Amino acid sequence: MFKKILSLALIVLLLNAVGNNAAYAAGAKQEKGERKAEKIKASILKLGTGKEARVAVRLKNRSIVEGYVSEASDKTFVVVAEKSGVITTIPYLQVNKLVSAKGVRIAKDAAKGAAIFAGFIGGLLLIVYLSLRGS
Secondary structure (H helix, E strand, O other): OHHHHHHHHHHHHHHHHHHHHHHHHHHHHHHHHHHHHHHHHHHHHHHOOOOOOEEEEEEOOOOEEEEEEEEEOOOEEEEEOOOOOOEEEEEHHHEEEEEEHHHHHHHHHHHHHHHHHHHHHHHHHHHHHHHHHHO
């Protein structure tokens, strides 16, 4: 009899622990999303609004919105596509990644610089190879 009660108590404790852990994990995931949304909001507010505040936004549904931030509020911000003029209202919670135009420009310049450097080193190695081959 004692073994049955002890077994039942252990089963109840085990199920309780598993259920609480799943609930905790779901709460932690939601908190992580809210923290990320707060960071995105802070980035948008720091970037400002207007045609100089160009961004590329990757949403959680994997679509990308590019343009400039025309306005920002507590829950959403508005991106206007420069070429087409399409206005998109985006909730902060739906943003997966935010890249400001400054970051895109720096990355492109770094890639261009790396390519030029690689070409220079390759040319230098070719000149050394040809000069050693001839002697």
